[in-house]
Amino acid sequence: MLRLHFTAEDLLRVTFAAEPAPLMELGFAIAMLQREAVPQFARWQRRTRESLSPETTALFSLVPPTARGPMFLDPLSKGLDEGLDRVRATPLSRVRAELGRVCPAHRPITPWVKELAVHEREAWQTLEHALRAAHSALIDEPWGRIEAGFQAERAWRTRLLARDGIRTTLAGLAAGGRWEGTTLVFPRPDETDAGLSGHGVVLLPSALWSRPMVALYDDEPSILIYPAVTPLPLLDEAPTDPLGVLLGRTRAAILDLLPHGHSTSDIAKELGISKSSASEHTKTLRDARLIVTQRDGKAVWHSCTPLGLELLRGAGTVG
The missing domain is CATH 1.10.10.10 (Winged helix-like DNA-binding domain superfamily/Winged helix DNA-binding domain)
Structure with a gap:
């Protein structure tokens, strides 16, 4: 189960993302390619795996099949270049903390990961090249469809919000969603208990992910990612x-x-x-x-x- 504990302030500060996030969708694509076949993604997974370059698959050492990779890799941004600027600007302390969280719990500590953790220049150039190559292979071509699906989804959810209110709209983001008091619960194979910080939540539908998850932040709104009604392979x-x-x-x-x-x-x-x-x-x-x-x-x-x-x-x- 994913249990998301809301405060009154969080409920008052629920917003929708204005547009899809390219690096976040890229992270989900990389994670999805490492998972066992997911029915609506199976053909896309098989076809895409066959065409990946070694430069792109290098990111598998950072992003696990759960998509819980280093959070500095997938900031909300208006485009790839802006997103990469934000990745490069990540404070070293946060880079080390996130790599320490992910490795070795979910990913091995490779020489490249060690070099990233000390901000070695060539390692970070390799990271940027890998992200650009992965974006070109996975996100660039279908981006128009992703944007169209996102805007249709956002318009529909906004209409539901006006008609049914915030609690019903949030519970309806994924199958089986329900409220237990001020805790929003979604069925998931694992157990995640997440307390929000009072800064609100940004709702972000993903065309490349199949289950709800949350990116928590202490000093800014957290992000609730949920599966779009129509995933990328069916757009x-x-x-x-x-x-x-x-x-x-x-x-x-x-x-x-x-x-x-x-x-x-x-x-x-x-x-x-x-x-x-x-x-x-x-x-x-x-x-x-x-x-x-x-x-x-x-x-x-x-x-x-x-x-x-x-x-x-x-x-x-x-x-």
Whole structure:
């Protein structure tokens, strides 16, 4: 479980990030490539691993599959160059503290890590070259889709916030989210108990990560990262409508069918996709609380929730 303890000040200072963070998404991509196959990322993981250069894979020695690498590597920034400037400007004391936290608990202490810890110039040049190479290989080409998905997600969540309030919006960021008093709880395989500092929280959807996590800061807002409704591998190359940007073309088409109930077989036949694909997409829509599912004998029926209908109305799909 991830347990995030809010103070009243934190609840009053919840904001959305204005744009996606390139180095943070890069860190998640590096971590995702080291994990066992994640269903919605499996094809992307396999294809991307085959094309990585040794310069890029060098970052595996810093960023573990949990994505809990050194926090100085993934600052919020408006672009790659600004982010790299912030990485280079990290105080040596923080570099040492973060490398000490990550290594050897999650990553080995390599000669390169030791050189980074003493701010050896060539080691830091290698780090910058590795980050630039990884960005070029993993983030640069799909960045337009990442930005489009981010803005659609942000617009939708902001609308939910205005309609349902902060507690419901925060609990709905990931499947199974709930409140226990002033503690926000999300299901996760590990146990993380995190107390916020009273400086608030920035909400940051990620197209390249599949579970909620938090980056804690003592003297500035912490960052609550949550999985975007549509991960990068399912974002359309050229989305033509707001709903397609948010959900992906196939899931948007499925949701459009469900103001009136359809079975999994009906959905597959209507859209010309396999039943297994229809089941996978309806599970994601159900996890996002956009549809409900009921079994009737051997058939599985799906229909929109009020939230799903509201999303369709906002897109102008239903009256």
